[in-house]
Amino acid sequence: MRELYSRVLFPRLLDWVMSAEAMAVRRRQLLAAVEGNVLEIGCGTGLNFAFYPPSVRTLVATDPNPGMMARARERAAAAPIAIALETADAQELPFADGTYDCAVSTWTLCSIPSVERSLQEIRRVLKPSGRLFFVEHGLCPEPNLSVWQRRLTPIQKRIADGCHLDRAIDRLIAAEFAMEQLENSYLEDTAKFAGYLYQGVAIAPAT
Numbered sequence: 001m002r003e004l005y006s007r008v009l010f011p012r013l014l015d016w017v018m019s020a021e022a023m024a025v026r027r028r029q030l031l032a033a034v035e036g037n038v039l040e041i042g043c044g045t046g047l048n049f050a051f052y053p054p055s056v057r058t059l060v061a062t063d064p065n066p067g068m069m070a071r072a073r074e075r076a077a078a079a080p081i082a083i084a085l086e087t088a089d090a091q092e093l094p095f096a097d098g099t100y101d102c103a104v105s106t107w108t109l110c111s112i113p114s115v116e117r118s119l120q121e122i123r124r125v126l127k128p129s130g131r132l133f134f135v136e137h138g139l140c141p142e143p144n145l146s147v148w149q150r151r152l153t154p155i156q157k158r159i160a161d162g163c164h165l166d167r168a169i170d171r172l173i174a175a176e177f178a179m180e181q182l183e184n185s186y187l188e189d190t191a192k193f194a195g196y197l198y199q200g201v202a203i204a205p206a207t
Helices: 002-017 021-031 066-078 115-125 143-159 169-174
Strands: 036-041 056-063 083-087 100-106 126-137 178-186 196-203
Touching (some): 002 066, 021 100, 021 126, 036 115, 056 066, 100 115, 115 126, 115 169, 126 169
Parallel strands (some): 036 056, 036 100, 056 083, 100 126
């Protein structure tokens, strides 16, 4: 039953929730500067695909959930650039070291069981000084909200296929990358406990 929810029902729910206009604005902002050979982790149903600029030479989009891929294929076919889709887990990426110029993660690091391992893998497959573009939700700085984020995370994980409300995304990324840009804000028209955003760019170490 859990697999049925994860692969059939949840992709439809996720596609509806993540199609909000406020999220589309963030996607457009984030992806405008992406270029070269690009890896997207956790592509879900392909909601980023329409926003990739012509500066992207190649794009490989991955997701571990085969249930997400049917809608992702439709969006890939309509995208302004060629996109290769691959079912793959960000905790164990099937790519050689130093393959990509840029990596993209949008509303994904919240759901990966070992986000530390996934960031190590992203760092590995990026070229030296490659860039990670991210927009994620996570732990907010307001104590009266963060306490509820921690209380609600066990429930959120069950209904949202592993999603955590309480991850300090900036600290997790900074453990593997040098932070180049970081902006924090609340997503419009979203409950504050679920909408505190970390948006920015981080640089892989040169060596």
